[in-house]
Amino acid sequence: MNVIKRQAFLSTIFSYGGVVVGFISQFFLFPTFFDKEEIGLLNVLLSYMYILVQISSLGFNAAGSRFFVNFRDAKHGHRGFLFLGLMVCLSGFLLCSIGVIVLKDWIIASNDKSRLFADNFYFLLPITLATVLFNMFDNYAKNLYDTITGTFLGQFVQRFLILLSLLLVVFNILDFSQYIWFWVLAVSFYVLPMIWKATKLEGFSLKPDFSVMTPHFTRQFTTYSFLTILTGFSSMIILYIDKIMLSKLSSLGDTGVYSTAAFFGSVMGMSLIALNKASTPIIVDSFASNDLDKIKTIYKKSCTTSLIVGCWIFLGIYLNIDNLFEFLPPDFESGKWVIIILSIGKLFDLATGLNGTILALSPYYRYDTYIMVSLIGLTILLNQILIPIYGINGAAIALAVATIYYNGIRYALLWWKLDMQPFTIDIPKVLLIMVLSGLAVSLIPVTGGTKFKTVIDIAYRSTAITALYGVIIYWSKVSPELNTAMRSLWQNITSFGKK
Structure with a gap:
């Protein structure tokens, strides 16, 4: 458990350091120096890339x-x-690349009718290859209990390089057609230090050895791989089909607005991602030794801890939402409801913790495949119906409903099959604390009129949220782990001040 705490804590620090860097890029620089269509293009490329990566890894x-x-x-x-x-x-990447080249005209015809996507289509291949290799070596490191390196490179370094490349546009050194080459390099570079780090881990070897691959084990491994291809593909469809379908049913411009707003939903889930990476090898070993009690403990703590962090971030976003949009061009105003809708779905995701990871690593992993495959049809159907009616809000509703659907079923399955029910009275306590803290801070008068006053308003409003919410969470003792971390942080601050 100490391994999980340490690695999850450090991973969360790096993740939210990356959030700060990403926030500057996604919320300030991209909307200020790029057209909505150009922002939409970059996000559509990333959406296709993540789907291709999932297929290329072949499970x-x-x-x-x-x-x-x-x-x-x-x-x-x-x-x-x-x-x-x-x-x-x-091998999977080679097959995917052939498929992309063969289906190029169909993929382009299914998207925004501007030439922007067609002209930059082949940038999909290098960023896909880099991410496939990064994920493989990161997964290797994670299995050897190093979850920090991959998080640092993927959540912080990659975003920092994107920010540096953006400065070349800010200072008029590059236009967009030149910038996208640097963007591809910034997105892809992180694979090199990841490979280097993997070579330093004990036991690194690229020599072939098929001694483990007996006929029986090969069947097990192949079956699981095939099922997780479907599961992983479904997960990517859920996460990224909204942007792809927006570019098809609406425009790259709307996709740009939606992607900018959706950034906030991804921020809320950072703590759960870090916890997931740190917990996976422990859960694997616990299933191998049939230590279900340890898994139950991890499950319960993941729900409470991730929800506490998520509620804090939600308060910061919701109570500052008007201030934040003061810094964006007027045509991004329509993204406000996207943030709120996606945040509600993300809160449900956080409240159910590591349900997906536990189910996927359990003997009942086939059920997760069935759930996720069913989601492909549901998600596409919801987007097809809601986007023409509600535009970007329709895409947000579709994603939120899909998130609640699959988490709800996973929760029920773990309760039914493994007798794991993580919810305690602490979950409604956290939600009540969030509501009461939000109501109290919302009574603070708004200071506006100039950009400087808006920044001041964001600063003291965020400070009030953190102080009030943090104090109540601490004294309510809903999470002993967070209380310990908060005491440790306070001791470090006070001891540093005495030096």
């Missing part, structure tokens, strides 16, 4: 995590794990 990363206990042997190079991973993932 290896998920299966590799699930069965790494069979490979783990540092003295023998972890039994050819990396060689097998490279062979599978590069």
Whole structure:
């Protein structure tokens, strides 16, 4: 548990450091120096990329995590794990690349009718390859209990490089057609330090070794990989089909507005992502040793902790939303409701904690595949119906409904199959504290009129939220782990002040 606490804490720090950097880029620089269509293009490229990455990996990363206990042997190079991973993932990428080239005209015709997407279509391939390799080596490191490096590179370094590349546009060194080359480099570079770090971990080897791959184990591994291809593909569809369908049913401009607003929903989920990465190898080992009590403990704590952090961020976003949009061009105003709708869905996601990870790593992983595959049809149908009626708000509603649907079913399945029910009285306590804190801070008069006064208003409103919400959370003792972390942080601050 101490491993989870330490790695989740450090990963969360790096994640939210990346959030600050990403916020500057996504919310200030992109909307100020790029057209909505150009922002939409970059996000559509990323949406296609994440879907292609999931297909290219051919389920290896998920299966590799699930069965790494069979490979783990540092003295023998972890039994050819990396060689097998490279062979599978590069083969998958090659097949995907052929498919992308063959289907290019159909994909382009299905999107915004401007030439922007067509002219930059092939940038999909290098960013997909880089991300496939990054995910594979990050997964290898995670299986060896190093979840920090991948988080630091993926959540902070990548966003920092994007910010640096944006400065070339800010200072009129590049126009958009030149900038996108630097953007591709910034998005892709993180794979190099990830590979370097992997080489430093005990047991690194690229030598082939198929001693583990007996006929029986190969069938197990292949079956799990195939099922998780479907699961992972469904997950990517849920997360990114909204942007793709917006570009098709509406425009790249609306996609740009939607993507800018959707950034806030992703911010809320950072703590759960960090917790997920830190917990996965522990959960795998616990299932292997049939230590279900440890998994139940992790499950309960993940729900409470992630919801506390998510509610704090939601308050900061909701109570500052008008202030934040003061810094955006007027045509981004329509994104306000997108933020609120997606945030509500994300709160439900946070409240159900690591349900997806536990189910996927359990003996009942097939159920997760069925759930996620069913979501493809539901998500596409919802977007197809709601986007023409409500535009970007329709896409947000579709994603929020899908999020509540699959988390609700996962929650019920874990309760039914494994007798794991993580909800305690602490969950409604956290929600009540959020509501009461929000109502109290909303009574503070708004200071506006100039950009400087708006910044001041954001600063003292955010400080009030943090102080009031943090104090109530601490004294309510809903999360002993967070209380310990808060005391440790306070001790470090006070001891630093005495030096």
